[in-house]
Each structure stands twice: as C-alpha cells, then as structure tokens.
Amino acid sequence: MEAARDREEQHAGHGGEARAGTGRRIGVFICHCGSNIAGTVDVRRAAEAVRGLRGVVYATDYGYMCSDPGQALIRRAIAEQGLDGIVVAACSPSMHEATFRRTAEAAGLNPYRLEIANIREQCSWVHQEEREEATRKAIALIASLVEKVRGDDPLEPLGTPVTRRLLVVGGGIAGMTVALEVADAGHEVILVERGAQLGGRLSQIRETYAALSPLAAPLETLVERVREHPRIRVLLESEVESASGYVGSFTVTLRPALPAAALAGDRGESNQAIGGTQYEVGAIVVATGYELLPLSRLGEYGGGRVADVVDALEFERLLADGVLRRPSDGRVPRRVVFVQCAGSRDPEHGVPYCSKVCCLYTAKQALLYRQRVPDGEAIVFAIDVRTGGRRYEEFAQRAVEEGHVLYLRGKVAKLFRQGDRVIVWGVDTLAGRNVEVAADLVVLAAAVVPSAGAAELGRRLRATTDELGFFREAHPKLRPVESLTAGIFLAGAAQGPKDIAETVSQAGAAAAKVLGLFSRPELVQEPTVATVLEELCAGCGLCVSACPYEARSLNPRLRVAEVNAALCQGCGACVVACPNKACVVRNWRPEQTLAMVGAVLGETPYRSPDAGE
Amino acid sequence: MKVALLPEGLRSRLQQRVEEASGQNVLACYQCGKCSAGCPVAGVMDLLPNQVIRLVQLGLVEEALTSQTIWYCAACLTCAARCPKGVDLPRVMEALRELAMERSGDHLPPDRLPAEALAEWPQQAVIGGFRKYTW
Numbered sequence: 001m002e003a004a005r006d007r008e009e010q011h012a013g014h015g016g017e018a019r020a021g022t023g024r025r026i027g028v029f030i031c032h033c034g035s036n037i038a039g040t041v042d043v044r045r046a047a048e049a050v051r052g053l054r055g056v057v058y059a060t061d062y063g064y065m066c067s068d069p070g071q072a073l074i075r076r077a078i079a080e081q082g083l084d085g086i087v088v089a090a091c092s093p094s095m096h097e098a099t100f101r102r103t104a105e106a107a108g109l110n111p112y113r114l115e116i117a118n119i120r121e122q123c124s125w126v127h128q129e130e131r132e133e134a135t136r137k138a139i140a141l142i143a144s145l146v147e148k149v150r151g152d153d154p155l156e157p158l159g160t161p162v163t164r165r166l167l168v169v170g171g172g173i174a175g176m177t178v179a180l181e182v183a184d185a186g187h188e189v190i191l192v193e194r195g196a197q198l199g200g201r202l203s204q205i206r207e208t209y210a211a212l213s214p215l216a217a218p219l220e221t222l223v224e225r226v227r228e229h230p231r232i233r234v235l236l237e238s239e240v241e242s243a244s245g246y247v248g249s250f251t252v253t254l255r256p257a258l259p260a261a262a263l264a265g266d267r268g269e270s271n272q273a274i275g276g277t278q279y280e281v282g283a284i285v286v287a288t289g290y291e292l293l294p295l296s297r298l299g300e301y302g303g304g305r306v307a308d309v310v311d312a313l314e315f316e317r318l319l320a321d322g323v324l325r326r327p328s329d330g331r332v333p334r335r336v337v338f339v340q341c342a343g344s345r346d347p348e349h350g351v352p353y354c355s356k357v358c359c360l361y362t363a364k365q366a367l368l369y370r371q372r373v374p375d376g377e378a379i380v381f382a383i384d385v386r387t388g389g390r391r392y393e394e395f396a397q398r399a400v401e402e403g404h405v406l407y408l409r410g411k412v413a414k415l416f417r418q419g420d421r422v423i424v425w426g427v428d429t430l431a432g433r434n435v436e437v438a439a440d441l442v443v444l445a446a447a448v449v450p451s452a453g454a455a456e457l458g459r460r461l462r463a464t465t466d467e468l469g470f471f472r473e474a475h476p477k478l479r480p481v482e483s484l485t486a487g488i489f490l491a492g493a494a495q496g497p498k499d500i501a502e503t504v505s506q507a508g509a510a511a512a513k514v515l516g517l518f519s520r521p522e523l524v525q526e527p528t529v530a531t532v533l534e535e536l537c538a539g540c541g542l543c544v545s546a547c548p549y550e551a552r553s554l555n556p557r558l559r560v561a562e563v564n565a566a567l568c569q570g571c572g573a574c575v576v577a578c579p580n581k582a583c584v585v586r587n588w589r590p591e592q593t594l595a596m597v598g599a600v601l602g603e604t605p606y607r608s609p610d611a612g613e
Numbered sequence: 614m615k616v617a618l619l620p621e622g623l624r625s626r627l628q629q630r631v632e633e634a635s636g637q638n639v640l641a642c643y644q645c646g647k648c649s650a651g652c653p654v655a656g657v658m659d660l661l662p663n664q665v666i667r668l669v670q671l672g673l674v675e676e677a678l679t680s681q682t683i684w685y686c687a688a689c690l691t692c693a694a695r696c697p698k699g700v701d702l703p704r705v706m707e708a709l710r711e712l713a714m715e716r717s718g719d720h721l722p723p724d725r726l727p728a729e730a731l732a733e734w735p736q737q738a739v740i741g742g743f744r745k746y747t748w
Contacts, residue, residue, distance in 0.1 A: 430667050
C-alpha cells in the first residue's frame with residue numbers, strides 16, 4: 001500500500017504545470033436529487049466516508065444541488081472553506097456540468113477544477129434494488145473524481161477569432177437564399193457555383209405545386225438581387241479545390257470548375273496548372289442540391305434509349321415550349337404515362353429512400369398536361385401517393401377529380417417501343433389486373449440523388465456525407481442544419497430530398513446559424529485539448545496520422561509534433577498512438593486516470609481531513 | 614393472368630353514362646375501402662363495393678355489370694354516409710343496375726304473356742318481374 005502510494009505520488013508529480021500547492025482543499029457536494037439518488041444511495045454515509053479521503057476538507061449533502069440554494073451552498077463553502085477544487089456528486093455531467101462550472105466561477109474557483117461524479121444515471125438509477133452496493137459504488141465513484149480533481153490544472157478557455165465572411169457552395173435557391181440573408185445582415189459572402197449561371201434547378205421548373213404559381217419572374221428577381229448585391233461576390237464556373245482550418249477561420253481554395261466529363265474521375269493535368277485562389281472565411285454553407293438518377297440506371301425503363309421516354313426535368317422543358325410536343329416526331333402526345341418511383345424505394349436497383357417531391361410534381365405535371373392538351377389522357381403509375389404538407393393532398397385530389405388523371409396502383413415492370421408508341425407494362429393491384437398501356441410519351445419520376453461530386457466535396461471540406469452522398473447533419477432532429485464539422489452548415493437537397501419551401505426554410509435556418517456565429521466577438525473553446533511534451537517527442541508523426549481532426553502537424557524546424565488547439569477535440573487518439581508518452585490531454589493525464597482507477601479499486605489511502613499531503 | 618388494355622380511352626362511353634346516371638365523379642374515390650369495410654351485405658357479394666367502383670374507374674364497366682354485387686346492394690346508404698370523399702355508392706350501384714337492365718331487356722315480355730296468365734298472376738309480381746329478373 002505504501003509503495004503504491006509512493007508510485008502514485010511520483011506520477012502526480014510528473015509533468016505538472018503549477019500544480020504544487022493545489023488540490024489540498026477539496027470539497028465534495030452530494031446531491032439527493034429528491035429521492036432519485038437519496039432513495040437508493042445512503043448520502044449521509046457517503047458524505048461521511050468521503051470526508052476521510054486525501055485532500056477532502058469538506059463534504060456535505062443536499063436535496064437539490066442544482067437549485068439556487070444548492071448552488072449558494074457550494075459558493076459559500078468555496079469561500080468559507082477556501083476550497084481549491086470541488087466534486088459534485090449528482091447526475092450526468094451532460095446535465096449540469098456547465099451549471100456547476102458557472103457556480104464555481106462565480107465563487108472565484110477555476111471552473112476546470114470542478115468535476116462531476118455521476119451517481120445517478122451510473123449508480124442509483126441502475127442499482128435500485130441494491131442499496132448497500134449502490135452506496136459503496138457511489139463512494140468509490142466520488143473517490144475517483146476526488147483523485148482527478150487533485151490533478152486538475154486551472155485552465156482558461158481558448159479564444160479564437162472569427163472571420164466574418166461566408167462561403168456558399170451552390171448557386172441554387174438554397175445557396176442564393178443563404179447568401180442574401182447573410183449579406184443583408186452586413187457580412188461579405190462568396191457564392192461559388194459550378195455552372196454557368198445562378199438559379200439551379202428552379203430555372204428548369206415552370207410552375208410549382210400546389211398553387212401552380214409561376215417561378216420565372218420571382219426567380220429572376222432573386223438572381224438579380226444576388227448579382228447586384230454589394231456584399232455578395234458571385235464566382236461562376238468555379239468550385240472548391242481544397243479547404244483547411246476550422247470554425248471561424250477556414251482557408252478555402254477556389255478554382256475554375258472542371259468540365260462535367262472530368263467529374264467522372266479523369267483529372268487532367270491542365271486543370272492543376274490553372275491553380276486556385278485562396279479565400280479566408282469564417283463559415284461555409286453547403287448548398288449543392290440534387291440531380292435526377294440518370295435514366296441509364298433504369299434498364300427496365302429503357303435505360304434512356306427508348307424514344308419519347310423522358311425524365312421529369314425534361315418534361316418540364318417540354319411544357320415550357322409553346323406547344324407541347326414529344327421529342328421523337330414533334331407530335332402532340334395524346335396519352336402520357338407518368339411512372340413514379342423510377343429508382344426510388346428500390347434498394348435493389350436504385351435508391352432505398354423515397355425521393356419525397358415526385359408525388360406532388362407528378363400530380364402537377366399531369367394536371368398541367370391536361371390543361372395544355374384538354375383531350376389528352378394522363379395515367380399515373382404509383383405505389384403510394386405521399387402528399388404530406390399543407391394543401392398537398394388537396395392538390396393531388398384536384399389532379400384526379402378535375403384533371404381526370406387516372407392513378408393506377410402499381411409499379412411499372414418494363415416499357416418498350418412498338419411502332420410510334422411506347423408500350424408500358426404495369427399493374428393495378430387494387431383491381432388485381434395487369435395493365436398494358438400504349439403511350440405517346442412516358443415521363444419517369446427518376447429518383448432524387450445528390451449532385452455529382454458531392455461526396456468528393458464532402459471529403460475536401462471534411463464534412464461527411466452518408467453512404468448515398470447526402471451531407472450528414474449533426475443531429476437529424478435537433479441540429480438539422482449543422483454538419484458534423486463545426487462552422488459548416490447545410491441547406492437544401494444536398495442533405496436529402498426536399499421541396500422548394502423546405503429548402504428555403506432550411507436556408508433561412510442555416511443563415512441564422514451563420515449570423516449567430518458571426519455575432520460572437522470570438523469563439524470560446526474547451527481548453528481540455530492535447531499538448532505535446534516537446535522534450536519527449538521524437539517527431540515520429542504517429543500522432544499526425546492518428547488524429548481524426550487534422551489537428552496535428554510536425555514542426556519541420558523543431559522536429560516535434562504540434563497541436564492546433566482550435567481543431568483538437570481532446571479525443572485522446574494521439575495519447576494512445578504516441579510511443580514516447582509525449583502526448584497529453586490537459587486534465588486527462590495518464591497518472592490522473594491511473595489514480596482514478598486506483599481509487600475505484602480502493603487503493604487510495606485514507607487520510608484524516610486535516611493531514612494534507 | 615388478365616391483362617386490362619385501355620384501348621378505347623380512359624373515359625369510355627359506358628363510364629360516362631354511369632357518371633351521368635349516378636351524378637357521381639367515380640374518380641373521386643381513392644380506394645380506401647371504407648365502404649366495403651362497413652357494408653352489411655359484403656359477406657355475400659362476389660366483388661366488394663370498392664372493387665366495383667375500381668372497375669368503373671378503369672373503364673371496365675362490362676365487368677361491373679355482370680357482378681352480383683350490384684344486385685345484392687340493399688341501398689342501405691351506410692357506405693354513402695361513411696365515404697370520406699362523398700361518393701354516393703348506392704347511386705352508382707343503381708346506375709349500374711339501370712344499365713344492366715337496359716341491356717337485358719325485360720325478363721317477362723308482357724306482349725308475349727298469355728292473357729290468362731296476366732289475368733291470374735298478382736299484378737305487382739308481374740310488374741316487379743319486368744324490372745328485377747333481368748338475367
């Protein structure tokens with residue numbers, strides 16, 4: 001026991017920054033949480049037991065430590081007892097660590113010399129039938145956090161400046177909306193668009209569901225506003241070459257966009273020769289939108305090789321002409337078949353998800369067709385008609401009742417050319433009949449997929465995409481416009497199929513996030529990040545490759561590893577990777593962890609409260 | 614396996630006649646099946662009420678006309694009261710019966726009935742027979 005303590009104290013003395021004389025006056029505050037904790041854990045006994053721990057000079061229990069009187073109790077004890085470290089034994093730190101850190105700070109104690117012992121979620125709640133063991137476990141948990149506090153350094157939060165300039169990737173409705181919101185609020189915006197013009201998919205769409213309101217005029221106004229805005233710089237036919245940095249301080253390199261053919265993978269040398277231009281930005285919004293699954297992926301629907309079989313965007317173009325004519329011979333189609341779920345909800349051949357917008361735009365297209373060709377027939381094959389949203393179901397019913405659009409319930413099996421018509425083989429499962437239709441024109445509601453190059457852009461920005469190429473949000477419900485990388489936000493169909501209204505809403509939310517970021521004088525970051533003990537570092541670089549956040553680099557002159565504290569998330573991967581033990585995460589030093597384990601195992605010697613060390 | 618062709622166009626003449634006679638837009642039905650779910654006679658029908666409507670929607674009126682369902686329908690109006698789209702099914706059924714009778718003609722041709730029989734048979738039964746027993 002004695003030997004173990006010596007070893008432990010040796011550890012504690014190693015590599016410390018100004019820890020001498022601290023950690024000797026620790027206070028422990030045990031919360032009852034009503035009966036949540038006190039109903040199972042004998043809190044009085046626990047307080048008594050921890051009073052005997054090394055460095056603990058004060059221990060008490062209270063009904064609700066997070067309440068105002070509870071926090072006042074902590075502040076008073078810090079002042080009266082001269083505490084230089086405290087442990088709050090209560091609920092999970094994700095609940096109230098921030099609360100109690102503010103409490104400590106208010107009483108003049110460095111907030112990083114406070115630790116939470118979770119004796120609720122990890123003790124009382126899961127041991128309700130074992131009161132004796134629960135009490136012993138609570139004491140052990142508190143003892144381990146006491147050991148941690150003993151080794152905690154007082155730390156100051158890291159502040160990093162914010163570059164108040166935004167990069168928006170994508171010049172469609174999502175990107176333009178974000179750009180205008182942020183520029184109107186007074187900040188500079190760089191809007192980079194791969195294509196030759198602004199407007200995105202909206203410029204290919206005539207009227208919108210469900211109001212059948214024309215888009216051209218409002219879109220033109222929007223594009224003009226973006227182009228004329230004094231704080232928006234539009235870079236057309238450009239793309240992101242690379243990005244580095246972190247929230248508030250990104251460096252992005254933009255270059256002329258590669259021709260579409262090069263996106264497939266063939267990167268010509270000439271493009272590298274062009275070189276990019278660097279920009280400093282504080283935030284990035286990804287608004288790269290969607291495209292339709294190529295018809296070549298839909299073999300049983302002709303693979304794009306059957307005349308008069310078009311995708312929905314091509315049909316929008318046909319609708320735009322004065323007279324609606326089919327592509328092959330210019331005749332006005334008298335019977336049009338619309339095929340929904342062309343690739344959607346088809347994990348075997350297409351994509352597993354619902355593309356969300358097709359049901360409504362198909363109803364719209366069928367209705368518009370019937371208006372243009374009053375004696376024409378519109379037949380829709382659908383496996384479900386999904387019309388969630390205000391006035392959407394009514395609109396779909398209008399297509400049926402007013403437009404006399406016939407909906408057949410079933411997926412089309414195949415289609416082929418016969419003479420000057422396209423034969424469609426489908427089914428109506430409601431009637432239990434196979435259906436064969438000879439159509440003049442077939443419109444495929446091809447699946448909505450991420451824009452080409454989305455996954456590659458994700459890699460360049462370090463904003464992850466899912467297995468399908470859609471950008472991932474930080475939380476699907478609670479943080480839907482933030483990517484997993486701080487400072488990179490998402491807007492529109494780049495994140496998943498969305499209709500125009502949803503896209504504009506999300507773009508507004510992304511702009512609000514950006515403005516929130518830009519409104520801060522500086523960014524405050526947790527100081528519990530990795531550091532390098534330079535005298536131990538051999539410059540091997542293992543930590544550089546181990547770091548998932550690209551927070552590590554080698555200093556070529558000193559030949560030691562360096563940490564970019566703004567990027568470091570304190571995960572500890574470098575600590576494990578380093579063969580020389582030269583990597584340390586602040587307040588998570590190995591000897592602290594070992595001391596915590598020792599305390600749980602009962603190896604921490606008891607000292608009388610006033611004995612000191 | 615039956616293959617339903619749609620050669621004569623979506624809005625067949627018969628379909629339009631059913632709509633005219635019933636005053637109903639059969640396309641308004643979105644095939645939820647609530648009519649069949651609550652029909653007190655559905656147990657003995659060869660086609661469920663919603664299936665009859667579906668046949669009319671698809672222009673397969675001939676098939677609907679040969680269904681026993683249109684005769685089993687008691688016009689109790691339960692389905693009409695419950696239909697979420699306001700389709701009055703009994704009116705559609707009645708229109709189909711009218712069409713069926715129109716095609717079959719009267720089962721008991723009065724001009725070829727023996728005078729004695731006409732004198733002897735209850736008049737109500739004879740007149741009822743003109744309309745009911747059409748096939």
